[in-house]
Amino acid sequence: MTLSVERDSFAGSFRANVAALRRQAFQRYPTIGIGGSLLILMIFVAVFAPVVATDDPIALNPIERLQPPGTDHWFGTDMFGRDLYSRTVYGTRISLIVGLSAAGLSVLFGLIIGLIAGYIRLLDAILMRVMDGLMAIPGILLAIALVSLSGASLVTVTIAITIPEIPRVVRLVRAIVLSVREEPYVEAAVSMGTPLPKILLRHVLPNTVPPLIVQATYVCASAMLLEALLSFVGAGTPPEVPSWGNIMAEGRAFFQITPWIIFFPGIALAVTVLAVNILGDGLRDTLDPRIAKKM
Amino acid sequence: MLGFIVRRLLATIPVMGVVALFVFLMLHLSPGDPATVIAGDYASPADIERIRAKLGLDQPLHIQFGTWVWSLLQGDLGISIFSNLPVTQLIGQRLEPTLLLALTTLIITVVVAVPMGVIAAWKAGTWIDRSIMIFAVVGFSIPVFVLGYILIYFVSLKLGLLPVQGYRPISEGFFPFLRSITLPALTLSVIYIALIARITRASMLEVLDEDYVRTARAKGQLEWKVLIVHALRNAAVPIVTIIGIGIALLIGGVVVTESVYNIPGLGRLVLDAILKRDYPIIQGLILMFSFVYILINLAIDILYTLIDPRIRY
Numbered sequence: 001m002t003l004s005v006e007r008d009s010f011a012g013s014f015r016a017n018v019a020a021l022r023r024q025a026f027q028r029y030p031t032i033g034i035g036g037s038l039l040i041l042m043i044f045v046a047v048f049a050p051v052v053a054t055d056d057p058i059a060l061n062p063i064e065r066l067q068p069p070g071t072d073h074w075f076g077t078d079m080f081g082r083d084l085y086s087r088t089v090y091g092t093r094i095s096l097i098v099g100l101s102a103a104g105l106s107v108l109f110g111l112i113i114g115l116i117a118g119y120i121r122l123l124d125a126i127l128m129r130v131m132d133g134l135m136a137i138p139g140i141l142l143a144i145a146l147v148s149l150s151g152a153s154l155v156t157v158t159i160a161i162t163i164p165e166i167p168r169v170v171r172l173v174r175a176i177v178l179s180v181r182e183e184p185y186v187e188a189a190v191s192m193g194t195p196l197p198k199i200l201l202r203h204v205l206p207n208t209v210p211p212l213i214v215q216a217t218y219v220c221a222s223a224m225l226l227e228a229l230l231s232f233v234g235a236g237t238p239p240e241v242p243s244w245g246n247i248m249a250e251g252r253a254f255f256q257i258t259p260w261i262i263f264f265p266g267i268a269l270a271v272t273v274l275a276v277n278i279l280g281d282g283l284r285d286t287l288d289p290r291i292a293k294k295m
Numbered sequence: 296m297l298g299f300i301v302r303r304l305l306a307t308i309p310v311m312g313v314v315a316l317f318v319f320l321m322l323h324l325s326p327g328d329p330a331t332v333i334a335g336d337y338a339s340p341a342d343i344e345r346i347r348a349k350l351g352l353d354q355p356l357h358i359q360f361g362t363w364v365w366s367l368l369q370g371d372l373g374i375s376i377f378s379n380l381p382v383t384q385l386i387g388q389r390l391e392p393t394l395l396l397a398l399t400t401l402i403i404t405v406v407v408a409v410p411m412g413v414i415a416a417w418k419a420g421t422w423i424d425r426s427i428m429i430f431a432v433v434g435f436s437i438p439v440f441v442l443g444y445i446l447i448y449f450v451s452l453k454l455g456l457l458p459v460q461g462y463r464p465i466s467e468g469f470f471p472f473l474r475s476i477t478l479p480a481l482t483l484s485v486i487y488i489a490l491i492a493r494i495t496r497a498s499m500l501e502v503l504d505e506d507y508v509r510t511a512r513a514k515g516q517l518e519w520k521v522l523i524v525h526a527l528r529n530a531a532v533p534i535v536t537i538i539g540i541g542i543a544l545l546i547g548g549v550v551v552t553e554s555v556y557n558i559p560g561l562g563r564l565v566l567d568a569i570l571k572r573d574y575p576i577i578q579g580l581i582l583m584f585s586f587v588y589i590l591i592n593l594a595i596d597i598l599y600t601l602i603d604p605r606i607r608y
Contacts, residue, residue, distance in 0.1 A: 133313025136585040140547035141565060145321060145577055148569045225438050232440055233554055233566055248440070256459075259448050266441030274436035281432065 029286050035279030042272050046092040055083035057090040057242045066258050075264040078250060087242040088265050094243035095224045095272060098158050102223035103216040105162045110169025111208065115200060117170060118177025128174070131167040139164030143226055144235040152238050161226045165219045172215055173208050180207045210287035217280030221273045228269050244269045296600065303596055307589050314585045315367065318578050319360050346376070350574070372582070373575030375568075382579040385564060392462050393549055393560035395472075399480040400487065400545060401538075408488040409534065412495020413522055419500060427492060434489030439548050443482040443555035450478060460557040479556045483548045487541055494537040498530040505529070531602050539595040546584050 045052050054074070061081030069076040075084035117127040134142075146160035180186060186203050194202075230236030231245025239246055244265035251261025330347035331338070338346075347353050351362060366373070372382035415427040451459040457478050463471040502508065503526055511525045512518075553562035561580060568576035 129309045130313050132310045133317060133585075135543075136310060136314050136588050137317060137581060138543055138546045138550075138584050138588070140550055141569075141581050141584065142321075144566070144569050145581065148572065149321065221436070228438055229440065229551060233551070234570055255444060255447075256452065259444065259452075262441065262444045263448075266438065266444070270433075270437045270441060273438070274433060277432055277436050 029282045031278045032282030032286065035275045035277070035282055038271065038275030039279055042092055042275065043096060045089055046096045049090050049093055053083075053086035053089040055086040057087045058082065058240070066254060068258070069260055076258065076260050078247070078258075078261055079254060084247070084261060084264055087247050088244070088268050090242045091244040091247060091265055091268065092272070094154070094237060094241060095227060095269065097154070098161065098227040099220040099224040099272075099276070101158050102162045102165060103220035105158070106165040106169050106219050107212050107216050109162075110166050111173050111212065113166070114170040114173025114208075115177060115204070118174040118181070118204075119196070119200070124174075127170070131170050134164070135167040137164070140226065140229065143230060144233065147230060147235045152236060154237055154241070157227060157230060157237055161223045161230075165223065169212070169215055169219070172211055176208050176211065177204055180204050214280055214284045214287060217276050217283060221276040221280065224269065224273055224276070228265075299600075300597055303593060307593055310589055311586060314589075315364060315582065316360070318581050318585075319363060322574055322578070323356060349376075367582070372579035375576050376573045377571055378573075382575050385576065386561065386579065386583065389559060389561045389564045391464060391560075392558045393553070393562060395465065396476060396479055396483070396552065396558065396560065397545055397549055399476050400483045400548075403480055403484040404487040404491055405538070407484070408491035409495050409527075411488070411492040412534075413499055413527060415492065415496040416499030416503060417522060419496075424496075428496070431489040431493045434485045435493075437485065439482060439486060439551045440555050442485055443479070443552060446478055446482055447555075460555075462556070462558040462560075479552045479558060482555070483545070483552045486548065487545060490541055490544070491534065491537060495530070495534050498533040499526055502526045502530045528602075532599060535595055535598065535602060539592045542588050542591050546588065 059082065061077070063081060064073070064077050065079050065081040067073050067077040067081075069084075073083050073085060075088060078084055078087070113127060113131075117124045117131075142164050143157075143160040146163065147156055150156045150160075180203065183203075186199060189199050189203055227236060227243065228245035228248070231243050232249045234249060236245050237243045239250075247265045248262045251258065255262060330343045330350070330352050334343045334346050351359055354362070363373075370383065372386070374381055375385060378385070411427050411430075415424045418424045447459055450456050458475055461475060463475040465472045499522075507529075508521060508525055511521045516525070549560065550562035550566060552558070553560045554566055557563075561584075565577060565580040567573075568580070
């Protein structure tokens with residue numbers, strides 16, 4: 001009885017402590033709050049795009065083409081009379097899908113390759129030379145060439161953006177694995193005959209999680225930039241998809257008359273990337289105080 | 296020292312080999328028949344056959360790779376499918392704008408970013424530090440091409456200070472060249488400045504805590520001398536490393552900037568080639584850019600021993 005009361009009060013104070021810690025962390029790292037809220041707002045816009053948008057993003061209305069921003073069309077219209085505000089709203093979807101998938105995929109593949117390279121000496125040299133080579137190829141060119149060769153679609157764009165991001169994740173994971181495997185607790189586990197998969201899962205993997213979360217935010221930010229860039233130079237998602245890059249690419253020809261066609265999606269992109277970058281910085285400060293002190 | 300340089304040089308060979316293999320396989324691993332892909336959507340079977348024979352695509356893969364690498368080693372990057380000119384000649388024609396754009400950007404970046412980072416670290420925690428860091432985060436988030444158009448809009452269209460687009464070669468006079476390169480170089484340098492300023496600040500913060508900095512201050516050394524002679528020299532290695540790694544960023548940025556400002560450089564050459572699927576040009580340029588990146592980072596590795604006498608190999 002007394003034990004359970006004690007446990008309850010312990011749990012209660014623990015919970016209160018956690019809440020206080022969380023508040024403290026929020027005050028100490030306001031960047032997580034700002035970046036996180038902005039990103040949640042963008043995710044909200046993407047998920048509820050049909051509600052947030054005022055018009056059909058692909059409905060043509062030639063009479064109202066190239067309208068300046070006003071009460072009818074908040075961001076104006078493009079050269080086919082499509083509502084730019086609604087197109088920008090729908091563009092959020094493409095950017096976030098590509099950004100989040102590229103982050104997830106590069107972390108997944110980077111983790112697998114990094115674990116192998118860090119633990120199997122024989123493959124290490126080969127894998128790391130391949131990664132060095134891949135890192136030397138300019139990511140933008142690699143992605144553009146991959147898309148133009150395999151045909152433009154959301155899937156090929158995502159894959160083409162993910163591939164150049166993998167080496168950095170591999171290097172990060174491998175560095176962590178190499179330092180963790182020298183730790184006394186891993187040595188202890190090895191000497192007690194713990195099987196390799198269990199060592200990786202129990203002891204190595206948890207150490208990679210915080211830096212990988214941070215890395216994932218940076219991959220996400222750079223993937224969103226790269227996606228827009230691919231569409232912008234004409235090697236991205238098919239032109240009929242209202243992605244921010246495509247909207248801006250279409251606006252290029254009319255830039256001198258209607259600069260807002262480039263500005264609005266451009267600002268949306270910059271704000272989203274900024275949100276993810278700020279969130280990443282905040283997470284890095286919270287999750288890895290050692291690096292945080294340096295940065 | 297010489298031994299280190301030789302070893303470091305030899306170590307780049309496998310990396311270059313991997314790059315070559317990647318660039319070669321990119322064409323062959325992408326779905327569909329390479330000859331058909333290159334020929335485009337409206338090619339006749341005869342066209343496809345012609346391209347296949349011309350590029351040696353009817354040979355087995357390893358022989359193709361061997362032949363290709365052999366000609367690479369002789370400095371032959373192949374012949375453009377569309378213009379029928381050697382790729383090396385096309386690169387030579389387009390080299391100047393790209394090289395000068397990259398150099399100007401690099402100069403602006405170092406001149407602006409390093410002092411910014413030093414001041415931010417010196418005034419750490421103050422509003423000066425915070426505004427520099429906010430600039431760094433924002434600068435890193437604005438897409439290069441959006442920034443380009445914002446600058447064109449305000450500087451060229453609204454204020455009429457600089458030309459909107461285009462490039463004037465340096466042979467037409469230094470001043471017109473400078474006017475044409477200013478905006479592109481500014482656009483490209485913002486993201487780079489953001490990166491370098493951040494690293495400079497981080498690396499300076501670490502060094503400013505060191506005993507020798509305290510000693511220098513204690514003996515009454517002038518503050519600027521403490522910052523530059525004592526701190527910055529010791530903080531230089533990470534900064535130079537990031538400048539080297541950032542070359543990748545610069546190469547990517549050059550492609551985009553040239554597209555925005557209509558500069559007839561290597562970036563436009565490779566973009567046009569990719570859109571037209573002129574494969575020898577794509578392969579040649581991606582290879583060249585990658586090798587430049589590898590060589591610059593090799594040079595930086597060797598430079599370390601000069602910047603920091605403590606580093607001995």
